[in-house]
Amino acid sequence: MEEIIGLAPSGSMGSGYNLDAFERGIAAHPHFIGQDAGSTDMGPYYHGTGATFLPLATYRYDLAIMLRAARRARIPLIIGSALTSGANVSLKQAVDLVHDVAREDGFSFRMAVISAELDKTDLKRRLRQAPFESLGPDPLTPETLDRCGPIVAQMGVEPFIKALDAGAEVIVAGRACDDVIFAAMPIMKGYDHGLALHCGKILECAGLSAVPCDLAEPLLGRVRRDHFEVEPCHPAHRCTTVSVAGHSLYERGDPCLQPGPGGMNDLTHTVFTQVDERCVKVTGSRFVPDATYRVKLEGAEHLGFRSVVLTGIRDPYMIAALDGLFTEVRDRAEKRFRLSDKGVHLNFSVYGRNAVMGKLDPGAGVKPQEVGLLIDVVAPEQELATGVAMFVRGTLQHAAYPGIVNTAGNMAYPFSPFGLPVGPAYRFAVYHLMPLADPCECFPMTIEEVRN
């Protein structure tokens, strides 16, 4: 049958996967293995530092299984957003892991490495030509760029197609839009852009769109001329019209209009049909190209250094008095450290009350039996952050409040040490659309013949 079969081992590299199901996926003779390896989901720290979310050994474990299977079956292995932020520092780490596994197993192959990190001087030049549309943060300025860690752009299908055209058997790419990792080969072979991207959107989270839903369960996608089909590899798992349609919504703002590099995927007329108990067929998804090709930029600005103290409070009178105590201790910390002058942020989060939802919490009005208190400080220097956090905890430890019965201290520490330096703190400050003349122009590719 005329089709391109993609195998998605897991929704996130490093999550591990069901090996029996993976082997069943390989037995279906996929044309490629695709793996998403990054996201903004874990917050700005990883984009700010370029650090990986998981230890390298965890990624290596998943990589070795995929690389062995891909080489055995002689099919491309396509990895996107390596690793976490997809910046050059972590891309290099991913490439090193590929070399390491290849050496161990004696594999030889052609590898394409595609960078997604932008040169800041070039970015500033582009910014002078036309402002970039914001998708949330303040307008972008050269100063913001200077405060940021690496800036990456989400690549579209084009750089992947270029790599496949060059005969790459392994592709390791920096930041990429998740669905394009799986859409590149079908689109290269002339299949419908909208169907390929929609299938990619389902595959990028692997078994999350099946029942039971599990990110670590492999999923197969078959893109054909006028439809695609998705099916979990686990024989007891099922894709249903509702699970697949439901996943089409996942992490997307609008159910029907899903913007990506170079255009919008329109699911308004998409139809989901149950083929058999485990397989769903999808038709009608349509890609509408933008007049100007734009890519999404991502970057996180450095705010200072974070130190925290985690503690628990059981005493009911202290719990009742907390808000007043916070005001009092903030005043004392202000006098002692001049927090506002120095740009120190001091936040209290009361777990058991409203820490999780903050402003969005409608309030339950139930008195908690105990609460967890997170004292969270972000300051220009790490020492100062720890100093403020420890001053605040010391003051609260022996604070007096109405009805106090225990004068030996009213905060319980889960472990020693108390003051934890967390490291640099960041905020997403770059989440903007940048126009490109050529979809590959800021995604340089190198081809390497790996020989062992």
Add this chain to the structure above:
Amino acid sequence: MTTTLESLAKVIRSKNAGPFELTFDIMFDDAASYERVKKSGAINVHAIAGIYRVRADDVLVCRPYDPAVAFKITIRRPVGSGDITDRDVYGCQQHVPLMKIEVP
């Protein structure tokens, strides 16, 4: 007789849609419950703005999606994911107030 959304829906979830939006999916395993909620009009921009105490302008999407037998709601995040005062980096624990929506 009115009932709560949680007794009719199978899935009520929240998640980031990028670092600056929070998105909610309300999914059903039977068409009748979905149709009942849809016909009731209980899920609308003003109800959502009221529940989360945000401006109606900050409710970016609020609509049923028949193919998934689901409702989609997206609001602007009060603070970006992982920013200094954010306490839910994934945005995955903001769904609870939706559970208590009254459906006639």
